[in-house]
Amino acid sequence: MPRELKNCPAPAKLNLFLHIIGRRADGYHLLQSVFQLIDRCDYLDFTVRSDGIIERANQVAGVPAELDLVVRAAQLLQKHSQSSYGATITLHKNLPMGGGVGGGSSDAATTLLALNHLWNCQLSTTELMQLGLQLGADVPFFIFGSNAFVEGIGEQLQEVQTPEQYFLVIEPGVNVPTPSIFSAKELTRDTKAVRITDFPDATTVAWKNDMQAVACTLHSEIKEAIDWLSQFQQESGNLRLASAKMTGSGSCVFCGFETEKQANEVCTQVPKHWKAWVAKALQQHPMKSWLQN
Structure with missing residues (x-):
């Protein structure tokens, strides 16, 4: 089993369009959009720990470690898979926070993908997407891993080919x-x-x-x-x-x-x-x- 993964990419996304077509009785808005992956990324380093501790190794301005989606994603996967492993995680931020490009959600998705591999949890893409939804509506898209036509409240994804640009x-x-x-x-x-x-x-x-x-x-x-x-x-x-x-x-x-x-x-x-x-x-x-x- 590998002990570490370095420079794991967490790409941004753009909404090529975003239409609001209705509202559910519970107040959630019904959307249609195409999510486009782009090659501007945050990068994360992961090192496996045998003591079960999950820690973020570096400071990230404006994001305390205990509130970081990266840490929360690792904790969620650890609990769900009952893994005895932990991880030391370093997050290199390039994507703006609060910019609409999905940086935090993408960081969480890359964490789930990387630690599922490092910890040998063997969860399927569908299982990881279900876990990711507990962290945020955009996280499943980044685990899905392809550009997508998005419907519902953001949970319905269909792969779509997008123009090269x-x-x-x-x-x-x-x-x-x-x-x-x-x-x-x-x-x-x-x-x-x-x-x-x-x-x-x-x-x-x-x-x-x-x-x-x-x-x-x-x-x-x-x-x-x-x-x-x-x-x-x-x-x-x-x-x-x-x-x-x-x-x-x-x-x-x-x-x-x-x-x-x-x-x-x-x-x-x-x-x-x-x-x-x-x-x-x-x-x-x-x-x-x-x-x-």
Whole structure:
């Protein structure tokens, strides 16, 4: 049994669109979205311990170890599998917190995938996804490991092929609490449902993020970033190239480009008060090939 795994990737995701098509009686919103994996990642190191202790070896700004989804994921797997092993975990953060790119959820998913392997728990992907759902709605997607057409409250996943493209992502420097978006009276909750077969070629569909208008009202910086990025988008009636929009409940915004060169050229023009980076679309989670080798 291997004793450690180093530099395990935890990739970000973008919502190529995010439609809210209804609301359940219990208050949960019904969504449709396509989750796109990209090659911008956090990285984690894992070393197996024989004493059963789970610890995070480094400080992460704004995230106490006892509240970290990484630690909670390891504890959950340990309890579920009744493993006697522990782990020392180091988390190298590159992804913004509260940016809508799923960083914390992805970190938790990579932890479950890596420790399932290191501890020889032999849980299936489905079992790991069920565990992950206890930690957050986006965690099962990262364990699923492929780009997905997402429905329900985020728990229904169907694999989907997405267009090859490069993304310029801008961090406007604000943190958007998701509850503030979902509770807003102005939030659109009746967008017409689409079918997975519509994606990405339906020219009659306005591929948008229904949370964006509310977020822009609450945080003008998001609107400014979208307006700035929109001048560079390549107009298309479908989703071959993603138009400038916000991901998730914010605050990151992005736009798709055909080539890395095009994305990098625009990235050099981003105003200095915003952080920006370029990422490539992935078709599957890099841990899939890692753990198959």
